[in-house]
Amino acid sequence: xxxxxxxxxxxxxxxxxxxxxxxxxxxxxxxxxxxxxxxxxxxxxxxxxxxxxxxxxxxxxxxxxxxxxxxxxxxxxxxxxxxxxxxxxxxxxxxxxxxxxxxxxxxxxxxxxxxxxxxxxxxxxxxxxxxxxxxxxxxxxxxxxxxxxxxxxxxxxxxxxxxxxxxxxxxxxxxxxxxxxxxxxxxxxxxxxxxxxxxxxxxxxxxxxxxxxxxxxxxxxxxxxxxxxxxxxxxxxxxxxxxxxxxxxxxxxxxxxxxxxxxxxxxxxxxxxxxxxxxxxxxxxx
Amino acid sequence: xxxxxxxxxxxxxxxxxxxxxxxxxxxxxxxxxxxxxxxxxxxxxxxxxxxxxxxxxxxxxxxxxxxxxxxxxxxxxxxxxxxxxxxxxxxxxxxxxxxxxxxxxxxxxxxxxxxxxxxxxxxxxxxxxxxxxxxxxxxxxxxxxxxxxxxxxxxxxxxxxxxxxxxxxxxxxxxxxxxxxxxxxxxxxxxxxxxxxxxxxxxxxxxxxxxxxxxxxxxxxxxxxxxxxxxxxxxxxxxxxxxxxxxxxxxxxxxxxxxxxxxxxxxxxxxxxxxxxxxxxxxxxxxxxxxxxxxxxxxxxxxxxxxxxxxxx
Numbered sequence: 001x002x003x004x005x006x007x008x009x010x011x012x013x014x015x016x017x018x019x020x021x022x023x024x025x026x027x028x029x030x031x032x033x034x035x036x037x038x039x040x041x042x043x044x045x046x047x048x049x050x051x052x053x054x055x056x057x058x059x060x061x062x063x064x065x066x067x068x069x070x071x072x073x074x075x076x077x078x079x080x081x082x083x084x085x086x087x088x089x090x091x092x093x094x095x096x097x098x099x100x101x102x103x104x105x106x107x108x109x110x111x112x113x114x115x116x117x118x119x120x121x122x123x124x125x126x127x128x129x130x131x132x133x134x135x136x137x138x139x140x141x142x143x144x145x146x147x148x149x150x151x152x153x154x155x156x157x158x159x160x161x162x163x164x165x166x167x168x169x170x171x172x173x174x175x176x177x178x179x180x181x182x183x184x185x186x187x188x189x190x191x192x193x194x195x196x197x198x199x200x201x202x203x204x205x206x207x208x209x210x211x212x213x214x215x216x217x218x219x220x221x222x223x224x225x226x227x228x229x230x231x232x233x234x235x236x237x238x239x240x241x242x243x244x245x246x247x248x249x250x251x252x253x254x255x256x257x258x259x260x261x262x263x264x265x266x267x268x269x270x271x272x273x274x275x276x277x278x279x280x281x282x283x284x285x286x
Numbered sequence: 287x288x289x290x291x292x293x294x295x296x297x298x299x300x301x302x303x304x305x306x307x308x309x310x311x312x313x314x315x316x317x318x319x320x321x322x323x324x325x326x327x328x329x330x331x332x333x334x335x336x337x338x339x340x341x342x343x344x345x346x347x348x349x350x351x352x353x354x355x356x357x358x359x360x361x362x363x364x365x366x367x368x369x370x371x372x373x374x375x376x377x378x379x380x381x382x383x384x385x386x387x388x389x390x391x392x393x394x395x396x397x398x399x400x401x402x403x404x405x406x407x408x409x410x411x412x413x414x415x416x417x418x419x420x421x422x423x424x425x426x427x428x429x430x431x432x433x434x435x436x437x438x439x440x441x442x443x444x445x446x447x448x449x450x451x452x453x454x455x456x457x458x459x460x461x462x463x464x465x466x467x468x469x470x471x472x473x474x475x476x477x478x479x480x481x482x483x484x485x486x487x488x489x490x491x492x493x494x495x496x497x498x499x500x501x502x503x504x505x506x507x508x509x510x511x512x513x514x515x516x517x518x519x520x521x522x523x524x525x526x527x528x529x530x531x532x533x534x535x536x537x538x539x540x541x542x543x544x545x546x547x548x549x550x551x552x553x554x555x556x557x558x559x560x561x562x563x564x565x566x567x568x569x570x571x572x573x574x575x576x577x578x579x580x581x582x583x584x585x586x587x588x589x590x591x592x593x594x595x596x597x598x599x
Contacts (some may be wrong), residue, residue: 020321034372036379092318095375096509097568099320103503104561163543221383224376231373259391266380270365273373 006250008133014142014226014246016204017219018239021226022153022194023197025238028227029170030190033091037078037098038223039199040105042216045071045199046206047109054121063120064145064203071199072192078105079191102217117210120203142204149200150239153193155234166190170233218262222249225265229272231279240280244268292419296491299426304516305511305523306430306437307480310322313518314446315473316453318374321362322481322508324382325499327389329355329482330489331396334405337490344408348486348546355482356475367467382502389497392506401496404488422491429487430524433480437464437520440476503557507534510564 020042027035053063082101086094125137157163166167169186170177177183201223202216226245230237245268253265272279311317326589336342342350366377370461389396396402402481410418440446452461452466452473458465489495507530515526521528541547547555 028372030371034376066500082565087349089568092371092375093568095318095372096320096506097565099379099502100506100561100568102562102566103506106302107554107557107561111551111558113552114548211421221380224380228376257391263384264386266384269377269380273369273377274365276367 002132003254005133005252007247008135009173010247010250011243012135012139012143012246013250015146016201016208017222018225018242018245019149019204020198020201020223021230021238021242022150022235023194023201024223024227025230025233025235026153026166026197027194029233029235030166030186031087031094032233033094033098034088034232035083035194036095036220037075037083037101037105038195039220040102040109041071041075041078041195041198042202042205042219042223043106043109043211043213044074044202044216045196046202046211046215047113048199049203049210050118050206051122054118057121060120060122060207061145061286064200067203068196071202072196074105074193075198076188076192079195080090080188084187085189085265102220106213106217113213115212117212119210120207122207136205142207145200146204149197153197153235156193157199160242162186162189201250205218221262222246222265225268228269231278231281232279234279237279237281244280247257289416289419292416292423294535296419296423296426297488298528299303299423299430300487300491301508301511301531302524302527303430303433303484303487304424304481304508305515306520307477307484308435308508308512309477309481309518309520309523310440311447311474311477312439313512313523314441314453315449315470317363317470317477318371319378319384319474319477320375320502320503320505321378321380321385322427323500323502324378324385325355325359325478325481326485326488326504327382327385327497328358329479329485330495330500331389331480331485332403333486334402334495335395337406338404338464340401344406344490347490348483351486351489352479352483355485356479357399357483359476359478360471363471367474379502380537382500382505386497386500389500392533396497401494401498403494405493407490407493410493415555426491428554429483432522433483434524437480445469445472454581477590494536503560506561506564510560510567513564513567531561 006232020038024035024038027038036087045067049063049067052058052066053060058066060179078101082252083094083097122138127134128135128140129135165176165181166186166189167181168181169183173183176186196218202219204209204217205219222245226242227238228241229244230239245265248268249261249264252260258263304322305503307325308319308322311319327350329335332354333344333347335346336350337347362378362381366374388453390399390533391398405416408421413421440449447467448459448464451462451464452469455464459469486588511526513524513526514529515522515524534556541552541555542557544552
């Protein structure tokens with residue numbers, strides 16, 4: 001296979017992976033625990049988008065907004081009622097709780113929709129060929145969506161009062177508290193935003209192939225790899241990490257069968273922790 | 287019915303062994319491991335391959351499984367001991383998934399997703415199913431007893447006290463002149479080996495293993511066992527495992543009573559019940575049924591329940 005084609009595929013996969021990775025990084029930076037529930041929320045978002053798209057007949061873009069809102073709403077509710085009470089008991093208890101939550105929610109999806117794979121209702125279109133590299137129009141649209149979403153997230157964090165408050169809490173919680181920032185409100189906003197991005201990401205990933213209750217779980221390792229490679233808790237890092245993981249996964253196809261893609265993500269985690277534990281932009285891992 | 291009861295007893299005993307293994311890492315040394323099932327898979331596959339492909343006797347297979355699990359545990363631990371808990375959680379979870387992916391793909395070795403069947407069980411050919419289950423229960427109970435004694439010895443030995451100290455404050459351990467990293471690797475390797483033994487025992491009991499058996503849910507069941515019984519406490523680990531298996535099995539009968547439910551939905555329902563159970567236990571009963579004994583411990587902060595490290599920022 002052509003290396004340039006693989007790199008192009010990797011950049012596009014990474015661009016899409018960046019969406020949930022940003023969500024994870026944002027949640028980690030404020031709430032300080034690895035939220036494994038991101039997997040089930042990505043699945044839930046993908047199915048919500050599927051209902052909007054395949055059952056209600058909405059076009060893809062409005063369906064993506066449905067996926068975002070559904071992921072966010074479920075994220076807000078589960079964080080408020082399930083995960084928030086755990087935080088007092090420590091980060092690891094919360095992380096285990098989030099793993100139980102992800103399995104529970106995944107099975108709620110399975111209970112309602114069953115195990116079969118479902119595809120979105122997409123218009124057929126021919127690949128765009130650019131300098132010998134094939135690009136699917138749907139992939140291109142996914143990448144554009146994710147670029148727009150990333151721009152919005154960065155705008156939100158840089159220019160709005162709430163975004164600045166969120167960064168303040170991430171940077172120094174006691175100081176943010178002294179300045180009168182309501183940490184609970186920030187936690188709610190970041191849960192909505194983070195899980196909304198997870199839901200959106202779940203649907204974007206599903207648009208490329210099909211969805212089933214394990215959709216989110218399958219991409220959980222790459223999402224975490226992206227966040228760890230970029231530096232857990234760093235949002236620009238998550239974008240860079242996602243691109244690195246995306247390209248590395250595609251390039252691994254030169255040597256390994258496709259089913260080993262997730263393993264590449266794991267190797268990326270191990271490698272970055274051994275060489276540069278802070279990741280590209282992040283804090284200390286030790 | 288008797289066979290069924292015997293078989294859940296066997297499974298409960300195997301879970302108890304796993305819970306003891308987790309207790310060495312998590313309860314005693316405070317090392318997070320969300321990839322427990324990876325060690326079980328390594329033990330199960332090694333033992334299965336040694337006995338089916340190489341035709342060696344079952345005890346040799348089990349021993350090989352334990353050694354493989356010890357080795358992989360030590361390796362994983364060497365890479366991760368310096369990491370903070372949050373990273374350890376991610377890495378260990380990724381480790382278990384990676385083991386599962388490798389087991390699904392290396393078809394020449396593991397037969398892929400079809401799994402390995404025909405794994406020998408002790409005297410399976412000559413005994414009736416009833417006798418076989420009874421014999422196997424006796425074997426696993428003996429091994430559980432052995433592991434229990436070993437774990438108990440570890441808990442009260444100087445080695446165990448260092449592990450406790452690492453859990454409570456690993457800086458102090460360093461100040462006291464102990465190399466915390468070596469102890470952590472050892473604890474991780476021992477725990478992983480015990481879990482590997484459980485995996486091997488499972489393989490020889492059911493005679494069939496496949497990658498799909500080793501899902502993260504199993505890790506959660508074992509965590510739940512330990513949390514129910516009381517982290518840091520071997521008696522609690524055994525009691526907790528028994529409770530988890532009884533609840534798990536009873537949902538098998540209760541869920542089909544729900545009208546209009548398909549088998550897939552039933553399975554989903556059971557997993558929902560179990561994960562909700564774990565969330566509730568985590569939320570409300572952090573000390574477990576058998577709280578950790580305080581007699582051999584010196585200073586412990588009151589809010590540091592469940593043997594988990596205190597939340598420090």
